[in-house]
Amino acid sequence: MAKKNVTVSLEGAVxxxxxxxxxxxxxxPVVDQCEGCDRVVTFEDNTYCPTYAQPSIKWSKGVCNFATHARAEVDKTGKVKVNPLKASKRAARGR
Structure with a gap:
């Protein structure tokens, strides 16, 4: 499926x-990490993200999930988080 190029504007913004x-x-206004994203729109000499009102919060815990220019990195250590309740049951069975 081909991607559609959609132009977003902030018509009606005050x-x-x-x-x-x-x-x-x-x-x-967008933060420095948002530079290069396709969603960023310029309005009166400032840039804003029409998808999310507070971009600094989206970037505080890692990569923004709306970012078109960055991807979240996958944990390469190979460790899998296991539910502690399941881990205790497995230990009781001897696994």
Whole structure:
């Protein structure tokens, strides 16, 4: 399936003292990690993400899942997290 190139604009957005208001949500400017993302839109000399209002929160725990320019890295150590309850049952059975 081919990807569609969709252009997103912030039509109807209003600049207020609190920030940019778009569809009833106050949007914050993008952070440095968002540079290069296809979703970033420029509005009055600032760049915003129309997908997520607070981009700094999306990047605080790792890679943003909406980012088109970055991918989350897979853990290569090979360790698998096991449920502690299941681990204790396996230990009791002798496995």
């Amino acid at each position: 600049k207020t003292d609190a920030g940019l208001t778009y569809k009833g949500v106050i949007m914050e």
